[in-house]
Amino acid sequence: MYGKVMSACLHGVDGKLVEVEVDLSNGLPHMSIVGLPDSAIKESMERVRAAIKNCGFQFPLQRITVNLAPADIRKEGAAFDLAIAVGILQTSGQLQLERSEGTIILGELALDGSVRPVPGVLSMLATARENGILRAIVPSPNAREASLVTGMELGSIDHIADLKAGTDSLFRCSRSLSASAAGSDTMYAPRQGDNFSDVYGQLHAKRALMICAAGMHNILLLGPPGTGKTMLAKRLPSILPDMSEQEALDVTKIYSASGKFADRSSLIQERPFRMPHHTISAAGLVGGGTIPKPGEISLAHRGVLFLDELPEFSRAVLEVLRQPLEDRHVTIGRARAVYRFPAHFILASSMNPCPCGYYGSESASHPCTCSPLKIEHYRAKISGPLLDRIDLQIEVPRIDYGQIIESLPQLSSEAMKEQVDKARQIQLDRYRDTGIMFNGELYGKLLRTHCNLMPEAEAMLRKSFEVLGLSVRAYDRILKIARTIADLEGSQQLNASHLAEALQYRCLDKKTPV
Known part of the structure; x- marks a missing residue:
């Protein structure tokens, strides 16, 4: 069985789109990640396994291969955790997400299934928009930052169990956030006292x-x-x-x-x-x-x-x-x-x-x-x-002293x-x-x-x-x-x-x- 979801990583300060491909096949239970992952990504196998089990899903007892494409670009960080988990759950038939092929998914997983924020969301979503991907699922702490990228439909998530209700519910909850951010004043207050x-x-x-x-x-x-x-x-x-x-x-x-x-x-x-x-x-x-x-x-x-x-x-x-x-x-x-x-x-x-x-x-x-x-x-x-x-x-x-005391x-x-x-x-x-x-x-x-x-x-x-x-x-x-x-x-x-x-x-x- 084969499945695919979209995610992204940072390349310098710019975003780089990555396809997270998941293959489930018969054999001894084993999970491997290929595609030049760094240590944080290799360790995501254990985070994903624990998060899936602790949220009421079944972790597949099969041979699981996760490929991060393109394979010749070095990937780093924990932003792929949520995408890998969604790919495994969709491929094993435990989860069905609407329009997942046109949605970019970002987030780090805790062992209990909660979703943690990741750096670089602004750059990654800007790249996704430039490539025609106009839907995104991001951790709730990153939602305000993500809303700064105009023209995208955003879904925010706190826990992987929230996906059981489907992605449409996530996007409905986030529309008010996007609307309020679009009309808000994005100016920081100027520094005070330095004159x-x-x-x-x-x-x-x-x-x-x-x-x-x-x-x-x-x-x-x-x-x-x-x-x-x-x-x-x-x-x-x-x-x-x-x-x-x-x-x-x-x-x-x-x-x-x-x-x-x-x-x-x-x-x-x-x-x-x-x-x-x-x-x-x-x-x-x-x-x-x-x-x-x-x-x-x-x-x-x-x-x-x-x-x-x-x-x-x-x-x-x-x-x-x-x-x-x-x-x-x-x-x-x-x-x-x-x-x-x-x-x-x-x-x-x-x-x-x-x-x-x-x-x-x-x-x-x-x-x-x-x-x-x-x-x-x-x-x-x-x-x-x-x-x-x-x-x-x-x-x-x-x-001189006169310049100090003159009025x-x-x-x-x-x-x-x-x-x-x-x-x-x-x-x-x-x-x-x-x-x-x-x-x-x-x-x-x-x-x-x-x-x-x-x-x-x-x-x-x-x-x-x-x-x-x-x-x-x-x-x-x-x-x-x-x-x-x-x-x-x-x-x-x-x-x-x-x-x-x-x-x-x-x-x-x-x-x-x-």
Whole structure:
């Protein structure tokens, strides 16, 4: 006897449809699972056996072969448990489900037959919908998450015994859930308390961060301890443009696949902000493992990856950022598969000017104690190619006592975001139908088309290129910054003032006077 049901697994952060084929034949009672299953799937034999017996069904005393097709793709996780159990019960004639051939079934089984949630439901159902499967049975804790995939008929299940009443009853109970989710507000509440008005002074750094947010540029904050570098970077999400529906769906899929999706009832609408510790490994940053999982740079997709005290990170770890910063994705190869993770993020970082932190801002109480050689070695921890990929390199100086006690109003996140949103709308209109959304994504012909300099600006850039010894990559990034500055001012032309401001944000391109 032969039966088949549809299920799915995760391949990176994307779903992959899997056919669960069940064959019952005469012979000694035995159950085997083939099709490159991992340990969790092999162990599902015992979970399925116990769940079927403890729910009043009869486990077939026959030779049972379960095939997970396609057989050349590695499968992992416990999401196949429910599909395997349904396949066995249908093939043995103990269960008849309506339209099971067009239904995807997901869920992990407990020994008593209850159905537990699984990660990655959003990605797997999105793939099922793309392939024409419009019905799904999922664990009840995953139902809200599943309802975010529009156009699918959903059935939620708490216990395998619920299937005795037929699938139609499951779908009837879940229609109200799908209807309410479709009309609900999926916006997360914005972060409270993180506002640029809390930061005294530092108007130069705030201006740079506003440019960073408007064009999605990478930024490095350089300055002595206690000047507010970390405080400024943590407030960057408060001025970032709101995510589009597609961006929110992409971010939510990553968090769902990685098991970090805490609120399953709504899409993630707040741009991610990730701040890993400097002891993180390369695999923790870009992703990895026997079956690779997303790393910090993928969890920061469409948001901010903040590396505090950049030189304290291992140089080998920092160097793995070079390819994702250019390609906007990470490719991890394994013997049986190649995994691709999205990694379109803003790299925000901070560092001291020297090991003691006080070079260039010496005072009687805090003199710099570092030799020129120590300063050179400290800064050499960050390679030239990586610095080239950081658009904005900003000095954050110490502020005096008067700036702290003065009662002048500080520049707030609300005022900054208003300017960022205007600049973003200009970019959306300009790049319509080009496949990009921000100036930071400009490349090749598009860069030349939209970043034409006025004659005086061209002459200024030519001289700066020779004096500072800029690379071609730095040249391109200066043009992108100038384009964003012009957008913030509502200007179509790139004139000398826009370029001059862009050039001053490359402080590390100047030779260090040590």
